[in-house]
Amino acid sequence: MxxxxxxxxxxxxxxxxxxxxxxxxxxxxxxxxxxxxxxxxxxxxxxxxxxxxxxxxxxxxxxxxxxxxxxxxxxxxxxxDGARLRLADAAEEFARAARGLGASDEAALAAVREALATR
The missing domain is CATH 1.10.10.10 (Winged helix-like DNA-binding domain superfamily/Winged helix DNA-binding domain)
Known part of the structure; x- marks a missing residue:
């Protein structure tokens, strides 16, 4: 199903x-x-x-x-849009992981900015 x-x-x-x-x-x-x-x-x-x-x-x-x-x-x-949905799913998974690690919103966003800057 x-x-x-x-x-x-x-x-x-x-x-x-x-x-x-x-x-x-x-x-x-x-x-x-x-x-x-x-x-x-x-x-x-x-x-x-x-x-x-x-x-x-x-x-x-x-x-x-x-x-x-x-x-x-x-x-x-x-x-x-499959690509947009894959990105949204990845973002949701990241957000759950960040929450699970106790990261603040600011720390999580900083990690994303850093990852984007190095790619």
Whole structure:
């Protein structure tokens, strides 16, 4: 299935649903015009609440990654940019690592600036 979650993760399930779709677009497994499974189908397959899936889909809609219309399947928009999504995923992973290490926002940003300056 395109969408997966890890119930043992500290990350909210709705965020995991959205991240799964972002990752699929980033790696080219899904693209503009592709339909997502219905929220009911995802909820049943993953044994999670329907509203949790809908929250994940709403995040993607708010980001402009999918189009949601009542009574119609969610569709990945033409503006879905795999490179931008890969960069956003890398930034999110870096931010989690920085938080895990106890780095301040300033220290984390300084590390990114330094890395960009040396590349």
């Amino acid at each position: 395109l969408i997966t979650v890890d119930p043992s993760s500290d990350r909210p399930l709705a965020d995991q649903v959205a991240a799964s779709v972002r990752a699929a677009v980033a790696r080219g497994a899904a693209g503009p015009g592709d339909r997502l499974p219905s929220a009911r189908t995802v909820a049943a397959a993953l044994d999670i609440n329907l509203h949790t899936v809908l929250r994940g889909y709403q995040q993607l809609r708010d980001e402009g990654l999918i189009e949601l219309r009542r009574g119609r399947p969610a569709v990945i928009t033409g503006s879905a």
